[in-house]
Amino acid sequence: MLAVDIGRNYVRVALADLVGDIVARRDEPSRADHPAELIAQLTGLAAELLAGAGLTAEDITLSVFGTPGIHDKETGALLLAPNLPGWELPGAVERLAEVVAAPYVLENDVDLAAVGEGAYGLGQGVSHFVFVSIGTGIGMGVVIDGRLYRGSRGAAGEISYLPVGEGDPRVNPGRGMFESVASADGVLALARRLGLDAATAKDVFDAARAGDATAGRVLAAEVDHIAHALAGVAAVLDPELVVLGGGIGAQAGDLLAGPVAERLESLVALRAPRIQISSIGPDAVLLGALAVGLAAARDQVFEQTVALA
Incomplete structure (x- = not known):
């Protein structure tokens, strides 16, 4: 699975297996001034991590993105997120599907930090x-x-x-x-x-x-x-x-x-x-994304296994 922490100043991307072990990770300054640049940055980072781990996009079971603000599911906009200009526009959130061709979950970053602190801190x-x-x-x-x-x-x-x-x-x-x-x-x-x-x-x-x-x-x-x-x-x-x-x-x-x-x-x-x-400091959001993603990914794999049985 892929865990992504999208912040104003930094983006953190980690690749983990279903045991919860991080097999690859990259942190770098965020290109948050424009959605297209940020999507391109995340897509490139995901591709680098997959290549380095000898995997392909098809190996990703689920991606979990943590962002500021609130996802308006009716419009596909990200509300109350002034630190991410452009994401308040309709359909902006749907562009996260371009990062990796896999199902994805979007959560508020501080909610994920709370999950991370509960799971690991x-x-x-x-x-x-x-x-x-x-x-x-x-x-x-x-x-x-x-x-x-x-x-x-x-x-x-x-x-x-x-x-x-x-x-x-x-x-x-x-x-x-x-x-x-x-x-x-x-x-x-x-x-x-x-x-x-x-x-x-x-x-x-x-x-x-x-x-x-x-x-x-x-x-x-x-x-x-x-x-x-x-x-x-x-x-x-x-x-x-x-x-x-x-x-x-x-x-x-x-x-x-x-x-x-x-x-x-x-x-x-x-x-x-x-x-x-x-x-757990600056890793709180990323660890929360891992915790949420691992639970969902394990359920997904279990359902697929049962369906094939």
């Missing part, structure tokens, strides 16, 4: 937890009673639209208030408004570690935004565990987890959930 054995990804965008995967919860339209966990912070979504169309202030762009924008010379959100967090006072103010604002968002999540879902992931989760987890947990204690009615940083 901190979510193992935890019945109620959420995976919160904070990076170029913000999203949340929800696990209830050990199962992924998608909601009625697949939009469960779109916490980027929570009314947290002072952001104005009209300034950044397609982005919610929470995402406007707490994503990488929001962190960088606040740092620059306060006079900090930084090129990336990582620069801001590195400066905070070094003791820079202005960067410390930005970090405090980020902690406050995240804690207020999680207070809403805790009030509605009552998770046992919150796993922080995404680019900011990876870059600044050591700066965020403790302070967010401490701030959250004063915002919730009962005991706050545990706050931990993802143990």
Whole structure:
């Protein structure tokens, strides 16, 4: 099977057997500015992996793609995915069929990250937890009673639209208030408004570690935004565990987890959930795609075997 993580900055593609072992993998910067370029990139990567493993496209049982946003099955568009321009157009999603001539499944990337964390990471054995990804965008995967919860339209966990912070979504169309202030762009924008010379959100967090006072103010604002968002999540879902992931989760987890947990204690009615940083990091989406794909591929092979018996 083929597992694909499509992000704004990187694409990760892995080829795995039905045991779950990855036999080939490639990660490279994403050509996300245009759907045609991204499809060409994914098609080329899949062909390279197959050739390197001595396989053909016919050997692929199933492909699983993880992307930001919500798949509108009626129009074939990808909604709420501003980091993938052009994918909001009707029929855009159907072009994924060009990557490999095999059945494919499309899942929200943060939902897959939650599945990956449950199968291979901190979510193992935890019945109620959420995976919160904070990076170029913000999203949340929800696990209830050990199962992924998608909601009625697949939009469960779109916490980027929570009314947290002072952001104005009209300034950044397609982005919610929470995402406007707490994503990488929001962190960088606040740092620059306060006079900090930084090129990336990582620069801001590195400066905070070094003791820079202005960067410390930005970090405090980020902690406050995240804690207020999680207070809403805790009030509605009552998770046992919150796993922080995404680019900011990876870059600044050591700066965020403790302070967010401490701030959250004063915002919730009962005991706050545990706050931990993802143990599988940037591989969460890819591992989730593998977990989903392996289950589906095994079922498919079993059905074909029974039909031939």
